Amino acid sequence: MSAPVLQLKNLNKTYGALRVTKDLSLEVRPGEIHAVIGPNGAGKTTLIGQIAGNVRSDSGKVFFGNRDVTALPVARRAQLGLGRSFQITAILPEFSVLENVALGVQAHQGHSFHFFKPADTDKGLNRKALAILDKVKLFHRVETRAGDLSHGEKRVLELAIALAGEPKLLLLDEPMAGTGPEETKNLVEVLQSLKTTIPMLLVEHDMDAVFQLADRISVLVYGGIIATGTPDEIRNDDKVREAYLGEDETA
Amino acid sequence: MSGTALLFRNRVVPVLLFLLLALVPVYATYMDDRFLLLFFTRILVLAIAAVSLDFILGLGAMVSFGHAAYLGLGAYAVGILADSDIWDAWISFPVAILVSGLFALVTGAISLRTRGVYFIMITLAFGQMAYFTATSLSAYGGDDGLTLWGRSEFFDTEIFSDATWFYYLVFGVLLVVTLLLRRIAGSRFGRVLKGAKQSEARLHAIGIDPYRYRLAAYVIAGMIAGLAGALMANQSEFVSPAYMSWHRSGELIVMVILGGLGSLYGAVLGAVAYMSLEEVLSGYTEHWRLIFGPLLILVVLYGKGGLLGLIKGGGKS
Numbered sequence: 001m002s003a004p005v006l007q008l009k010n011l012n013k014t015y016g017a018l019r020v021t022k023d024l025s026l027e028v029r030p031g032e033i034h035a036v037i038g039p040n041g042a043g044k045t046t047l048i049g050q051i052a053g054n055v056r057s058d059s060g061k062v063f064f065g066n067r068d069v070t071a072l073p074v075a076r077r078a079q080l081g082l083g084r085s086f087q088i089t090a091i092l093p094e095f096s097v098l099e100n101v102a103l104g105v106q107a108h109q110g111h112s113f114h115f116f117k118p119a120d121t122d123k124g125l126n127r128k129a130l131a132i133l134d135k136v137k138l139f140h141r142v143e144t145r146a147g148d149l150s151h152g153e154k155r156v157l158e159l160a161i162a163l164a165g166e167p168k169l170l171l172l173d174e175p176m177a178g179t180g181p182e183e184t185k186n187l188v189e190v191l192q193s194l195k196t197t198i199p200m201l202l203v204e205h206d207m208d209a210v211f212q213l214a215d216r217i218s219v220l221v222y223g224g225i226i227a228t229g230t231p232d233e234i235r236n237d238d239k240v241r242e243a244y245l246g247e248d249e250t251a
Numbered sequence: 252m253s254g255t256a257l258l259f260r261n262r263v264v265p266v267l268l269f270l271l272l273a274l275v276p277v278y279a280t281y282m283d284d285r286f287l288l289l290f291f292t293r294i295l296v297l298a299i300a301a302v303s304l305d306f307i308l309g310l311g312a313m314v315s316f317g318h319a320a321y322l323g324l325g326a327y328a329v330g331i332l333a334d335s336d337i338w339d340a341w342i343s344f345p346v347a348i349l350v351s352g353l354f355a356l357v358t359g360a361i362s363l364r365t366r367g368v369y370f371i372m373i374t375l376a377f378g379q380m381a382y383f384t385a386t387s388l389s390a391y392g393g394d395d396g397l398t399l400w401g402r403s404e405f406f407d408t409e410i411f412s413d414a415t416w417f418y419y420l421v422f423g424v425l426l427v428v429t430l431l432l433r434r435i436a437g438s439r440f441g442r443v444l445k446g447a448k449q450s451e452a453r454l455h456a457i458g459i460d461p462y463r464y465r466l467a468a469y470v471i472a473g474m475i476a477g478l479a480g481a482l483m484a485n486q487s488e489f490v491s492p493a494y495m496s497w498h499r500s501g502e503l504i505v506m507v508i509l510g511g512l513g514s515l516y517g518a519v520l521g522a523v524a525y526m527s528l529e530e531v532l533s534g535y536t537e538h539w540r541l542i543f544g545p546l547l548i549l550v551v552l553y554g555k556g557g558l559l560g561l562i563k564g565g566g567k568s
Contacts, residue, residue: 075460091450112439113464114438115435119438161453
């Protein structure tokens with residue numbers, strides 16, 4: 001078996017007396033979509049932060065490829081090929097759709113201390129950006145101001161921006177949150193078409209989407225992983241049922 | 252906004268604006284109005300500083316409340332060198348620009364670690380620091396400032412000493428600075444600045460830490476404002492701490508907002524409008540600010556995007 005793309009080793013994080021991440025270990029392998037599910041408050045957002053780099057772990061290691069990135073800031077991890085989407089969509093609303101993706105391409109091409117050549121007519125940026133927008137089926141919106149897109153389109157745009165960086169891993173924080181059924185279907189299709197080339201760590205509440213997409217699922221409860229396995233294994237796992245049923249009873 | 256309206260705003264308005272400014276000396280000579288020429292020279296000097304402020308404020312959302320410090324630094328560079336009998340512009344101007352750039356680098360490196368209100372306060376603090384340092388320079392007039400017994404010299408030309416020549420020098424600097432900064436605004440560098448204003452998290456996530464880019468922009472703006480300061484010392488043949496006061500920084504911000512944020516030549520328009528209004532209104536009453544204040548509020552409220560917003564017909568940008 002080839003080496004994992006992302007490896008988390010014994011991560012811990014506490015906020016005051018609250019242990020949000022408990023001795024958490026997890027692997028994302030090449031070619032797979034690894035979903036992380038769990039009830040509200042399980043620590044999913046913190047976990048994403050620890051992987052992306054905006055939450056510092058108290059102990060434990062994050063390996064990306066073969067590299068220990070535990071001490072690296074967000075931008076450095078991104079440069080190494082960690083692409084991401086946010087729970088609350090982070091796009092550049094005043095820019096056009098094309099400019100959003102072109103900036104992603106630009107960031108991937110190295111530093112941006114280029115002061116004179118106009119960026120908006122830069123073929124090296126636009127050609128690649130357009131190809132990505134074509135792939136995610138947002139080509140018809142190229143000239144639209146990103147802030148004017150529908151919620152689902154913004155989600156897709158965010159994915160397109162991440163793809164511009166030619167990521168080695170995509171970190172998706174609830175990409176289906178707030179999207180309509182049509183939009184969800186489109187997103188699932190796009191993600192499915194990408195997963196052979198880009199492994200993903202998917203945090204998602206939409207169970208239909210998770211079970212359609214994921215090769216493996218880890219269940220996070222109170223900051224610790226209680227089970228990891230294929231969708232079928234997870235569906236039939238007693239501990240998982242208990243965790244989710246427990247939540248249902250209190251809900 | 253329609254294509255023609257965009258063309259009008261981005262091409263016709265700035266060309267017309269600079270054309271009119273280029274004709275000011277012609278008109279002044281024709282009317283034999285020396286004051287008008289001097290007045291517009293002063294406006295254009297301030298416009299250079301305003302354009303540089305718009306570069307960081309409009310494009311990068313860095314609300315510097317200490318931008319006047321660079322006007323003062325540039326002016327004092329010329330003044331202090333002149334006091335030591337060094338009148339050559341090719342020495343004093345580069346010194347003015349370098350000193351300003353250095354001050355921007357050091358203060359920017361610290362200020363840019365903060366955001367929002369904190370950034371405003373810390374730049375204000377650095378500005379006031381420069382101001383009080385200037386007032387304590389007793390060798391150079393302290394509070395009273397320093398009178399220059401002449402203007403900078405550029406070899407054997409009359410470019411500084413002749414009022415019309417000097418006007419065109421300032422005009423040329425303003426034109427070049429505006430075009431240069433517009434060019435930068437459209438570059439990859441400019442795109443990062445504009446992007447960082449919209450979502451810092453997104454920039455980090457694609458692998459760009461905006462800090463270095465903001466700092467570079469801050470230094471560029473400081474150097475240009477320093478250049479404006481060097482011109483200002485020549486324009487008024489006088490240098491004083493008042494150049495650096497926070498009132499002046501506030502005025503520059505008002506000019507930028509009045510003209511319309513982020514377009515750069517909007518700042519030129521803002522400088523012309525601000526100074527002209529001040530001149531006209533203060534001719535009627537010493538309480539001119541009572542009229543000017545509400546006017547400013549009206550422009551900002553109804554002309555979303557300042558005077559430029561009004562010009563294009565009040566549409567949404």
